[in-house]
Amino acid sequence: MADLQDGESTEMQGSGSKPYLLKNIGGVYSCTCPAWRNQSLGIERRTCKHLRKLRGDAAEEARIGGAVPVRVKDKAEGEAKQGPPLLLAEAWDKQTDLSGWWMSEKLDGVRAYWDGKRFLSRLGNVYLAPDWFIEGLPETPLDGELWIGRKMFQRTVSIVRRQDKPDLWREARYLVFDAPAQSGPFEDRLAYFQDILAERKPTFAVPHLHEVCKNLDHLHAELARIESLGGEGLMLRQPRSTYQIGRSWTLVKVKSFLDAEGRVIGHKAGAGRHKGRLGALQVELADGTRVDVGTGFSDAERDNPPPIGSTIAFRYQELSEAGVPRFPSYGGVRDDVELTALPLPQTPSRRQTQSGKRYFECVLGSSSKFWEVSIEGNETTTRWGRLGSAGRSKTKSFEDAVTAQAQADKWIAEKSEDGYVEKGSV
Secondary structure, three states, rough: OOOOOOOOOEEEOOOOOOEEEEEOEEEEEEOOOHHHOOOOOOOOOOHHHHHHHOOOOHHHHHHOOOOOOOOOOOOOOOEEEOOOOEEEEOOOOOOOOOOHHHHHHHHEEEEEEOOOOEOOOOOEEEEOOHHHOOOOOOOEEEEEEEEEOOOOOHHHHHHOOOOOOOOHHHOOOEEEOOOOOOOOOOHHHHHHHHHHHHHHOOOEEEHHHHHHHOOHHHHHHHHHHHHHOOOEEEEEEEEEEEEOOEEEEEEEOOOOOOOEEEEEEEEEEOOOEOOOOOEEEEOHHHHHHHHEEEOOOOOHHHHOOOOOOOEEEEEEEEOOOOOOOEOEEEEEEEEOOHHHOOOOOOOOHHOOOOOOOOEEEEEEEEEEEEEEEEEEOOEEEEEEOOOOOOEEEEEEEEOOHHHHHHHHHHHHHHHHOOOOOOEEEO
């Protein structure tokens, strides 16, 4: 039977007047016919009669039967295990002083946990790397990213999710940025994985580069440099921090744009130049918020949009007062993460201290004032007055905790515009 080599495409006449376009990009086969486009499956698992006619039923069954990573199973219970114990980052609040923190580029690749024998995804799926790719890796766990290059995320995904262990893996590298099983501060773990990789010399694994952030100017200069090269942003790790499981403020991501994931719940038809194809994706976030994502698509993606039910990543500038992402831009399909496990990142104004209070001061000329806000359930309490005084306080009740938080965010934004500077919790 005929087949398409990586990067090749061909046309096939269907029932309509316009032929359908069949493509192979990194082992992912696609067709522009409605039957392929409207399937509620990942793009690696979709097929149609046109692909079957081109490649044959046997080839298509073999392909879609092995297109997704193998899910790790619990031998005793036969149930899917949870993902590996990973440290996850918070978004920088633009207030924490990151001077002295360890700084590295935020990689737009596939997060991969090396458990000493195999690569696991964040959901616990196995990435079947060729034996020659993992040769030289240690028997101890490593945390890193399978990465090809900047703006190559979709290419990386299309390669590492295959089960036929293709030679295409030679395009990728495993960039190591932590050693989860090693106790002690990050500096000790950094030295450990640098030393063990230097000793074992794996061909396709290297330590990810880290440097100490000198000050805010250094941070902004490096961020601008990385983004000018097409990179995503920066990761900053607190000095002498331990490897904590789950989201932690010891690891923060710094980007000009924030990012989030959502589930596609509908397609909006395009108009003008995009008439007859996708105009925008209707997306629902983990907390039920809905947003239309209408930019960031290539022409090919508008012709073949992510199916309803799939999870996508998108970038945005900020949250509105109602908590809706502003200026969202499509970033790609992300079915390697669980939507419920990744709540919408919070903007700086939404970060709460452990005590639940946020304290601000404003010193202008002879005027020295403070302002404080705290939230407990659906109630907000504000306190204000001259520095050094007990001040006055007021408590206000709202319909629910979400409304109370939104009002506190609004007050904080107003106070910041008036010259108040946050000094931390009290």
